[in-house]
Amino acid sequence: MSRRKPACPDGDPAAALPAELSIRPVRRGDLEAVIAIDTQVTGLEKRDYWRSVYRRYGEAAGPGAQFLVAESAGEVVGFVIGEVRDWEFGAPPCGWVFAIDVRPDARLAGIGTRLLESICAGFRRAGVRRVRTMLANDNTLILSFFRSQGMMAGRFIPLEMELDG
Numbered sequence: 001m002s003r004r005k006p007a008c009p010d011g012d013p014a015a016a017l018p019a020e021l022s023i024r025p026v027r028r029g030d031l032e033a034v035i036a037i038d039t040q041v042t043g044l045e046k047r048d049y050w051r052s053v054y055r056r057y058g059e060a061a062g063p064g065a066q067f068l069v070a071e072s073a074g075e076v077v078g079f080v081i082g083e084v085r086d087w088e089f090g091a092p093p094c095g096w097v098f099a100i101d102v103r104p105d106a107r108l109a110g111i112g113t114r115l116l117e118s119i120c121a122g123f124r125r126a127g128v129r130r131v132r133t134m135l136a137n138d139n140t141l142i143l144s145f146f147r148s149q150g151m152m153a154g155r156f157i158p159l160e161m162e163l164d165g
């Protein structure tokens with residue numbers, strides 16, 4: 001993935017990051033913080049959903065699956081989840097990012113960038129050379145973020161319809 005580093009006034013892209021920031025695989029004890037961040041961001045608490053995501057991508061994650069958290073000063077301040085999918089939609093294996101969230105009070109400090117870099121490093125280790133994601137077309141924040149990382153419109157388009165009755 002080609003990407004631009006975030007601009008930084010003193011020329012060091014890492015300068016704005018909390019000094020003690022670490023990106024690591026999720027642990028069971030992180031789940032409450034992940035649920036709290038998602039609830040704050042989306043306005044909807046989905047405990048059962050997050051438990052099932054943890055089971056699939058956390059403790060029992062298969063090869064290529066990643067559920068990473070950003071930890072600063074002992075607190076989880078963000079997370080990213082994705083996996084390598086093989087030949088879905090007829091596409092060669094690639095990495096998919098299907099969730100990324102940074103706690104609102106921790107944003108614009110480079111944490112989202114670090115999370116995406118880390119999951120992409122995992123995708124590279126798994127042997128894929130392309131990453132994809134999907135986003136709502138009115139979510140300008142997440143669009144601005146992914147564009148800043150070098151992601152652009154791809155050759156797939158989403159289609160959908162209502163299933164009545």
Ligand SMILES: CC(C)(COP(=O)(O)OP(=O)(O)OC[C@H]1O[C@@H](n2cnc3c(N)ncnc32)[C@H](O)[C@@H]1OP(=O)(O)O)[C@@H](O)C(=O)NCCC(=O)NCCS
Pocket residue numbers: 005006007008041098099100101102103106107108109110111112113114139141142144145146148
């Ligand atoms: C998108 C998100 C992950 C970015 O996290 P972050 O830690 O603030 O990101 P960074 O600090 O690494 O920002 C990197 C770049 O993204 C872009 N960006 C981030 N926030 C932005 C904003 N509010 N407006 C415009 N551009 C923005 C900028 O280009 C920024 O680089 P810059 O600071 O040099 O200008 C975070 O805002 C978030 O969690 N938003 C909600 C996500 C969401 O809707 N999730 C549900 C669907 S998965």
